[in-house]
Amino acid sequence: MKSTMQEFFQKYPKIKYLYFGGKGGVGKTVVACATALWCAKQGKKTLLASTNPVHSLTTLLEQDVFGKETLVNGTDSLYALEIDTKETIERSKKEIEEKISWFLKFADIPVKADDFIETATMNPAFEESAMFENMTNIIFEDKYDLYVFDTAPTANARRLLGMSKVYTLWVDKMLKSRQEADEMRIKLSFKKKTKEEKDPLLEYLTQFRGRIEKMRDLLTDEQLSAFFFVTLLESLPIAVIRRFIGWFKDFGIPIGGVIINEVIEKSEISDDTAEFILNRIKMQDRYKDEVYKSFSNVCGEIPLFEREVRGVDMVKRVSEKLFP
Ligand SMILES: Nc1ncnc2c1ncn2[C@@H]1O[C@H](COP(=O)(O)OP(=O)(O)O)[C@@H](O)[C@H]1O
Numbered sequence: 001m002k003s004t005m006q007e008f009f010q011k012y013p014k015i016k017y018l019y020f021g022g023k024g025g026v027g028k029t030v031v032a033c034a035t036a037l038w039c040a041k042q043g044k045k046t047l048l049a050s051t052n053p054v055h056s057l058t059t060l061l062e063q064d065v066f067g068k069e070t071l072v073n074g075t076d077s078l079y080a081l082e083i084d085t086k087e088t089i090e091r092s093k094k095e096i097e098e099k100i101s102w103f104l105k106f107a108d109i110p111v112k113a114d115d116f117i118e119t120a121t122m123n124p125a126f127e128e129s130a131m132f133e134n135m136t137n138i139i140f141e142d143k144y145d146l147y148v149f150d151t152a153p154t155a156n157a158r159r160l161l162g163m164s165k166v167y168t169l170w171v172d173k174m175l176k177s178r179q180e181a182d183e184m185r186i187k188l189s190f191k192k193k194t195k196e197e198k199d200p201l202l203e204y205l206t207q208f209r210g211r212i213e214k215m216r217d218l219l220t221d222e223q224l225s226a227f228f229f230v231t232l233l234e235s236l237p238i239a240v241i242r243r244f245i246g247w248f249k250d251f252g253i254p255i256g257g258v259i260i261n262e263v264i265e266k267s268e269i270s271d272d273t274a275e276f277i278l279n280r281i282k283m284q285d286r287y288k289d290e291v292y293k294s295f296s297n298v299c300g301e302i303p304l305f306e307r308e309v310r311g312v313d314m315v316k317r318v319s320e321k322l323f324p
């Protein structure tokens with residue numbers, strides 16, 4: 001059974017956060033952009049945000065949207081933003097540095113902070129997690145009717161949801177022991193001023209817990225959030241979304257649907273179509289069967305265009321195919 005993107009939006013009129021996941025190069029940015037364009041046309045003030053370190057949106061839209069929310073040419077309510085990855089990561093590093101140094105000082109631990117900071121920031125998950133933080137900030141600012149993220153924070157969403165109970169427990173425990181320590185400090189102290197001393201770590205932990213809980217609520221609310229998965233008719237991209245969808249089902253993250261990209265149109269076949277292309281069409285037919293059998297919610301097929309997708313006009317063509 002095939003549904004459509006329009007049906008999805010009719011079914012979820014309050015939808016606010018859309019994410020696009022899938023293997024690299026399958027067309028996430030293109031499909032996200034086409035969807036955002038359609039949503040903006042429906043009158044929603046829409047932000048299309050990319051957390052991708054390569055300048056994909058600027059290239060696709062042929063417009064500089066790097067580091068600032070920019071109105072997309074030829075539209076009146078679509079804004080695009082390419083998050084400055086380097087800046088985000090630097091800022092995150094700084095914040096962690098401050099917290100660690102502060103904590104070591106507060107707890108009177110006579111160690112240099114550098115080693116801790118290195119362990120906290122030199123791991124591969126750190127960058128992704130900094131980007132996720134940034135995405136959370138954009139969401140919590142709440143300036144738009146609708147948000148489209150061109151790369152689903154798959155690993156992070158999964159980690160956040162898988163860990164959120166543990167995080168909350170951990171933060172609660174930290175809070176409790178800090179409060180106890182504080183009370184003790186005040187009791188034991190000769191100086192009166194200790195009482196007024198603020199505890200930034202305590203504040204941070206409380207805020208951190210609040211953010212996790214709010215993000216978890218948003219990510220699992222099917223009225224508000226949906227993850228779409230883009231695939232080509234090839235084995236590897238299909239395997240990737242199969243795995244993602246499996247994870248997401250386990251965590252109760254709402255799945256909007258599967259979008260098939262770069263389908264070679266049969267109407268293009270003629271008597272002199274090359275063997276090479278006929279073979280690819282046969283291959284696509286096989287994988288298409290597999291996709292429809294495996295996923296109950298295929299909600300769009302986009303043809304392979306005669307050239308790469310660049311410029312708003314070309315994105316409009318994609319949009320018309322996705323929202324026929
Ligand atoms: N339907 C299509 N027809 C032709 N080219 C496409 C199509 N979809 C995507 N492309 C091209 O494929 C490349 C990868 O697309 P992109 O959206 O950047 O992928 P991702 O964001 O998943 O890495 C781009 O050069 C894009 O122009």
Ligand SMILES: [Mg+2]
Pocket residue numbers: 028029030052056150
């Ligand atoms: Mg991309």
